[in-house]
Amino acid sequence: MKLMxxxxxxxxxxxxxxxxxxxxxGGTVFYSFLYPLPYQQQIPRDLPIAVVNLxxxxxxxxxERMVDASPNVKVVERLHSIxxxxxxxxxxxxxxxxxxxxxxxxxxxLGKAPVLSYAGNASLLLVxxxxxxxxxxxxxxxxxxxxxxxxxxxxxxxxxxxxxxSAVKLxxxxxxxxxxxxxxxxxxxxxxxxxxxxxxxxxGLLGATQKNQTGYWNQVSRxxxxxxxxxxxxxxxxxxxxxxxxxxxxxxxxSVYAHIGQLLALMLPFFLCTIAIGIWLGNIASKREYVxxxxxxxxxxxxxxxGVVWPxxxxxxxxxxxxxxxxxxxxxxxxxxxxxxxxDWWQVAPLWRQLWIQCLVWSAIAYLTYPKTSRSKHKKVPxxx
Numbered sequence: 001m002k003l004m005x006x007x008x009x010x011x012x013x014x015x016x017x018x019x020x021x022x023x024x025x026g027g028t029v030f031y032s033f034l035y036p037l038p039y040q041q042q043i044p045r046d047l048p049i050a051v052v053n054l055x056x057x058x059x060x061x062x063x064e065r066m067v068d069a070s071p072n073v074k075v076v077e078r079l080h081s082i083x084x085x086x087x088x089x090x091x092x093x094x095x096x097x098x099x100x101x102x103x104x105x106x107x108x109x110l111g112k113a114p115v116l117s118y119a120g121n122a123s124l125l126l127v128x129x130x131x132x133x134x135x136x137x138x139x140x141x142x143x144x145x146x147x148x149x150x151x152x153x154x155x156x157x158x159x160x161x162x163x164x165x166s167a168v169k170l171x172x173x174x175x176x177x178x179x180x181x182x183x184x185x186x187x188x189x190x191x192x193x194x195x196x197x198x199x200x201x202x203x204g205l206l207g208a209t210q211k212n213q214t215g216y217w218n219q220v221s222r223x224x225x226x227x228x229x230x231x232x233x234x235x236x237x238x239x240x241x242x243x244x245x246x247x248x249x250x251x252x253x254x255s256v257y258a259h260i261g262q263l264l265a266l267m268l269p270f271f272l273c274t275i276a277i278g279i280w281l282g283n284i285a286s287k288r289e290y291v292x293x294x295x296x297x298x299x300x301x302x303x304x305x306x307g308v309v310w311p312x313x314x315x316x317x318x319x320x321x322x323x324x325x326x327x328x329x330x331x332x333x334x335x336x337x338x339x340x341x342x343x344d345w346w347q348v349a350p351l352w353r354q355l356w357i358q359c360l361v362w363s364a365i366a367y368l369t370y371p372k373t374s375r376s377k378h379k380k381v382p383x384x385x
Contacts, residue, residue, distance in 0.1 A: 006224065009216040010232050013206060023292075024202045028240050031194050032248045036187050044130045050077035050085050050097040057105035063138060067098060072134025089119065096120030096131040176255075176341050183252050188340055189308040191244045192332045196302075197295050199237055199271065200278040203229070204291035207282025211371055222370040226279060226363075234271040241267050245339060258338035262345055266338065269355035270331040276362035277326070283369040302328045308336070330354045 015021055051064050068075040077094060079085050085097040099117040107114040120131040177184045206229065210217050217225055245263055249256050278291075285291050304310050305323040312320055323329040334351040337343035 003224075003228070006216065006220055006228050007232065010228055013210070014202070014232065014236070017205070017209065020202050020205050023198050023205070024236065024240075028194065028198050029243075032191070032244060035190060035194070036183050036252050045071055046074040047072065047095045047131055047134075048076040048093070049073045049131060049135075050079050050088055050094045051075050052079050052082055052085050052097060052099045054080075054102045055100050055104035059105040059108060060100045063100060063104075066138040067135060070134040070138050072130045072137075085119070089121075096135075098135050184254055184340070186309070187252060188249070188254055188336055189306065189332045190303065191248070192335050193299060193303055193306075193328065195237060195241060195244060196270070196274050196328060196331065197299055199233065199274045200281065200295045201292050203233060203275045203278025204281035204285065204295065205288055207279050208285045208288035208291050209282075211282065222367060226367060226370065229279065230272055230275045230363075233275050234268065237271050238264070238267060241271075245335070249339075254340075256339055257342035258335075262338050262348075263335075266331070266334050266348065266352055266355075269352065269359045270327050270334075273327040273355055273359040273362050276359060276366045279366040280362065280369055283366065283371060302326065305329065306332045308332055324354070325358070327355055327358055330358075 013020075014024070049067075051067065053060050053064060064075065064078070067073060073096075077085075077088060077097075079088070079097070082099060085094070085099070088094045089097060097119050099119075101114055101117070104114045116135070118132055118135045241263075242260075245256065245258075281291050281294065282288070285294075302323075305315060305319045306329045307315075307323070330351040334348045334355070337348050337351075338345075
């Protein structure tokens with residue numbers, strides 16, 4: 001069989017198989033819109049809270065207004081007991097509450113430090129962090145005003161008092177996540193995982209479907225078939241990768257710093273290694289449905305051991321070593337360093353070399369495990385899918 005004939009039949013098998021086509025084209029494009037959709041607001045805002053004011057002084061009412069003015073929270077209830085706030089919280093009517101203690105104003109005048117109590121649902125980290133941050137900002141602002149007023153009473157000039165109210169001045173400048181949002185944090189890593197998992201399914205299903213059938217794949221050597229299959233799928237995923245890292249990132253406002261040549265260079269071993277693993281999965285799967293099941297079940301564990309969602313230092317050492325055998329961790333970290341952290345090529349070169357080593361090893365495994373009974377170079381069979 002001529003090379004062009006083999007390419008044509010491979011492309012036909014890819015496009016005309018509804019499961020593979022839907023996974024590659026439909027799934028990839030669909031997830032580019034679906035996954036970031038719930039996080040378009042980036043971080044929670046205007047979360048409903050309650051205020052339990054046990055002081056009922058002018059200063060405590062001022063603190064209430066400052067809390068309500070915070071963009072993080074919105075005061076929807078003003079209650080008079082902690083028990084009432086707890087009931088509202090347990091009924092999910094509020095996401096948290098703040099307690100202004102008795103003698104709040106008196107303690108401030110006496111120079112004491114009154115204790116403000118916050119409550120929130122710590123099982124929802126984004127919600128809890130947003131509520132506590134909003135309440136802490138309001139309390140900190142009021143404390144700063146009280147200190148400045150005390151300095152003014154002591155005859156300290158306003159400019160000097162405004163600079164001395166705190167021993168530490170915080171100048172926070174987010175480096176790699178300028179919007180401090182969830183999309184900028186997790187979407188770039190998940191997009192790499194989506195490309196990998198859909199490519200695994202495509203390569204695995206293609207091999208598992210043809211394994212026990214007769215067709216054009218019986219007329220060529222396994223080396224020719226694997227080489228053409230890897231080249232064809234890589235070409236298709238180059239287009240999808242540029243769509244993800246280009247237009248899709250621009251649509252969601254994700255920063256892109258990498259040079260296109262660097263992205264293309266990192267994509268090549270990533271795609272080739274992933275295809276090799278997919279071919280191996282298709283070779284060992286007794287049923288083609290097992291390929292999709294295994295790939296889908298492995299998605300979340302692979303994301304967690306990549307070192308993005310959970311720090312690598314906090315992972316068990318066996319999992320860290322296992323992650324080095326698969327392209328997920330080096331690919332995700334490589335693309336993040338190039339695209340989101342504006343790293344130079346020499347900083348990702350070790351990850352690039354690791355991907356090439358994985359590519360060679362997994363390609364050899366895919367070649368050696370390719371079913372011998374399904375190929376016969378000289379056997380005359382119909383050219384069918």
